[in-house]
Amino acid sequence: MLARPTMKDVAQCAGVSAMTVSRVVSGDPGVLPETAAKVQRAIRKLGYQRDDLARQLRRKGQLTQTVALLVDNVADPFTASLASAVEEVARRHDSVVLIGSSHDDLRREREVISAFIARRVDGLILIPVKGSHGFLRNAMTTGTRVVCADRSAFGLDVDSVVIDNRGAAEEAIAHLTARGHRRIAYLGDRLDIWTIEERYEGYRAALDAAGIPVDQDIVRHGLRLPQDASDAAASVLAAPQPPTAVLASNGIVGLGARAALPAHIALVSFDDFLLAPQLNPPVTVIAQDPAAMGNTAAHLLFSRIYGDDSPTRTVVLPTRLIPRGSGELPAPT
Amino acid sequence: MLARPTMKDVAQCAGVSAMTVSRVVSGDPGVLPETAAKVQRAIRKLGYQRDDLARQLRRKGQLTQTVALLVDNVADPFTASLASAVEEVARRHDSVVLIGSSHDDLRREREVISAFIARRVDGLILIPVKGSHGFLRNAMTTGTRVVCADRSAFGLDVDSVVIDNRGAAEEAIAHLTARGHRRIAYLGDRLDIWTIEERYEGYRAALDAAGIPVDQDIVRHGLRLPQDASDAAASVLAAPQPPTAVLASNGIVGLGARAALPAHIALVSFDDFLLAPQLNPPVTVIAQDPAAMGNTAAHLLFSRIYGDDSPTRTVVLPTRLIPRGSGELPAPT
DNA sequence: TTGAAAGCGCTAACAC
DNA sequence: GTGTTAGCGCTTTCAA
Numbered sequence: 001m002l003a004r005p006t007m008k009d010v011a012q013c014a015g016v017s018a019m020t021v022s023r024v025v026s027g028d029p030g031v032l033p034e035t036a037a038k039v040q041r042a043i044r045k046l047g048y049q050r051d052d053l054a055r056q057l058r059r060k061g062q063l064t065q066t067v068a069l070l071v072d073n074v075a076d077p078f079t080a081s082l083a084s085a086v087e088e089v090a091r092r093h094d095s096v097v098l099i100g101s102s103h104d105d106l107r108r109e110r111e112v113i114s115a116f117i118a119r120r121v122d123g124l125i126l127i128p129v130k131g132s133h134g135f136l137r138n139a140m141t142t143g144t145r146v147v148c149a150d151r152s153a154f155g156l157d158v159d160s161v162v163i164d165n166r167g168a169a170e171e172a173i174a175h176l177t178a179r180g181h182r183r184i185a186y187l188g189d190r191l192d193i194w195t196i197e198e199r200y201e202g203y204r205a206a207l208d209a210a211g212i213p214v215d216q217d218i219v220r221h222g223l224r225l226p227q228d229a230s231d232a233a234a235s236v237l238a239a240p241q242p243p244t245a246v247l248a249s250n251g252i253v254g255l256g257a258r259a260a261l262p263a264h265i266a267l268v269s270f271d272d273f274l275l276a277p278q279l280n281p282p283v284t285v286i287a288q289d290p291a292a293m294g295n296t297a298a299h300l301l302f303s304r305i306y307g308d309d310s311p312t313r314t315v316v317l318p319t320r321l322i323p324r325g326s327g328e329l330p331a332p333t
Numbered sequence: 334m335l336a337r338p339t340m341k342d343v344a345q346c347a348g349v350s351a352m353t354v355s356r357v358v359s360g361d362p363g364v365l366p367e368t369a370a371k372v373q374r375a376i377r378k379l380g381y382q383r384d385d386l387a388r389q390l391r392r393k394g395q396l397t398q399t400v401a402l403l404v405d406n407v408a409d410p411f412t413a414s415l416a417s418a419v420e421e422v423a424r425r426h427d428s429v430v431l432i433g434s435s436h437d438d439l440r441r442e443r444e445v446i447s448a449f450i451a452r453r454v455d456g457l458i459l460i461p462v463k464g465s466h467g468f469l470r471n472a473m474t475t476g477t478r479v480v481c482a483d484r485s486a487f488g489l490d491v492d493s494v495v496i497d498n499r500g501a502a503e504e505a506i507a508h509l510t511a512r513g514h515r516r517i518a519y520l521g522d523r524l525d526i527w528t529i530e531e532r533y534e535g536y537r538a539a540l541d542a543a544g545i546p547v548d549q550d551i552v553r554h555g556l557r558l559p560q561d562a563s564d565a566a567a568s569v570l571a572a573p574q575p576p577t578a579v580l581a582s583n584g585i586v587g588l589g590a591r592a593a594l595p596a597h598i599a600l601v602s603f604d605d606f607l608l609a610p611q612l613n614p615p616v617t618v619i620a621q622d623p624a625a626m627g628n629t630a631a632h633l634l635f636s637r638i639y640g641d642d643s644p645t646r647t648v649v650l651p652t653r654l655i656p657r658g659s660g661e662l663p664a665p666t
Numbered sequence: 667t668t669g670a671a672a673g674c675g676c677t678a679a680c681a682c
Numbered sequence: 683g684t685g686t687t688a689g690c691g692c693t694t695t696c697a698a
Contacts, residue, residue: 138380
């Protein structure tokens with residue numbers, strides 16, 4: 001295993017100074033074409049590639065052209081789309097993306113972010129876990145830009161890109177009550193996730209508004225896997241007064257619930273998924289656009305990185321209730 | 334915006350030398366507890382965090398504890414699962430993960446990898462695009478480890494983790510011919526993707542073995558989106574002698590085909606997807622395990638990073654044909 | 667146990 | 683147009 005060649009090596013090989021090599025590599029125009037050619041030849045011969053770590057060190061105050069993305073779970077399709085959009089924008093800004101998962105664990109989130117900060121990332125897009133993000137203060141003070149996506153972080157004054165979770169849930173419930181439903185179950189993910197909490201609050205508020213009491217017999221929280229949701233669906237159906245409709249807090253839950261629900265029970269689920277139209281009945285969803293979210297967050301981040309110091313903004317992206325059949329089933333009379 | 338505090342700042346604040354701070358930060362035991370406490374206090378007071386970029390520079394030959402993952406498309410669920418597994422293993426080795434998409438474009442692949450190499454990644458996991466990867470030679474010579482996942486790279490002597498694509502396709506065709514099918518369409522993604530080429534070869538070989546001629550009237554390539562696949566499905570059904578069964582080269586194609594195929598046409602698709610069992614008929618698939626693939630690739634990579642110099646290996650992970658109904662429909666007599 | 671000096675690979679600033 | 687010098691923030695090495 002050879003040592004990585006340095007500028008000095010190239011300089012020696014080309015018979016010039018290291019500075020000239022630096023100029024050539026950086027595309028500085030003030031070099032004679034013949035000199036540049038000599039250097040290029042040496043570079044090719046030695047297989048030289050500039051060490052950006054060393055470069056960054058000297059060019060203080062400059063950008064490392066690296067941004068970080070911390071999501072709850074990289075494997076989730078929603079997150080994957082968001083990440084893809086972030087990567088696309090980053091590439092257009094000649095930056096690379098460090099990615100990590102918090103798995104909704106604050107300690108892990110802090111560890112991973114710390115590793116990112118130590119590598120001097122220019123900015124961080126974060127789907128924040130519930131809890132205090134005070135540990136980000138230092139990094140932000142010294143120039144690391146932060147943008148929250150999907151969830152907002154309590155007590156952290158940064159740009160955010162979210163949807164109106166509460167409003168969307170209210171819309172879903174109104175959609176169901178308009179079809180005569182008065183026993184509407186709620187099946188949800190962990191309540192300590194900001195989006196989920198908001199959606200549940202919307203569920204409660206909408207029932208209230210319709211004069212329907214919230215009945216904990218047909219409410220389930222903490223569902224993480226499709227199987228959890230299937231079990232929960234079966235269990236609310238076994239309640240003394242079973243529901244005629246179900247609201248699912250997210251795609252995973254909707255999917256699991258769908259597998260366990262009889263076809264005549266109405267269902268509205270957050271998050272669109274590819275096969276939703278092909279199920280029987282096709283699933284009515286509240287669709288959001290993860291790519292738009294990633295795209296928006298990344299654009300916000302880079303404008304901050306490039307010096308935008310205006311007051312922090314919260315961008316609320318629209319959602320769309322897509323009626324496909326499962327949400328339009330009427331209540332039995 | 335303040336400047337990031339340095340070791341010197343901490344040293345001054347604590348009344349010690351920079352070297353002592355370095356020892357404390359690195360957990361060197363040879364420091365008096367009281368001295369260490371003083372330093373810790375200063376660190377907290379200033380919000381100091383070590384600059385790993387500078388650290389790496391001095392500790393030559395040491396690892397940057399950063400690995401890179403280059404996939405075809407981050408947004409793809411298969412890829413997302415793989416990435417998640419890689420990240421998990423990396424974290425256990427105290428490393429972070431740079432991620433990028435090639436979008437099956439060689440030029441872009443090279444650009445992104447180049448950006449990774451410039452940041453001195455310890456290793457790279459790659460889903461290689463078709464084409465020459467000679468540009469990786471230099472990096473490999475100077476110590477960057479490379480592992481291929483999902484696809485093997487022609488002429489690149491590195492560890493690989495793949496499945497037996499050809500064999501799995503043959504198994505699928507045998508599964509269909511055993512049920513009397515002799516008109517089996519092939520709907521596939523781009524043929525210049527190694528896995529797809531192998532699968533198509535398996536399709537042809539299995540038909541040959543069964544004495545069935547390959548008919549280009551019911552073969553389609555280059556399908557990238559579900560809609561492409563739906564259109565292709567409709568078009569092969571309109572052939573003079575329409576197929577009674579379909580093999581789909583991957584999940585996206587299978588999904589699109591499913592939407593356009595009448596329920597009586599048999600279907601076997603590569604790649605399992607969450608809702609496959611809930612479709613009507615439920616979809617028979619050739620399932621692979623992307624998490625196992627990412628996990629295996631990451632373990633191979635880190636063992637190389639830690640100095641394993643044994644001959645390169647190719648790990649072939651098992652696939653599983655899961656009969657769910659759509660692949661067991663008999664041919665009409 | 668602690669510190670001083672040197673230098674990792676690169677570039678800013680200045681000379682020539 | 684090109685070279686020299688110095689130094690980014692850290693750690694290695696050696697001395698005290």
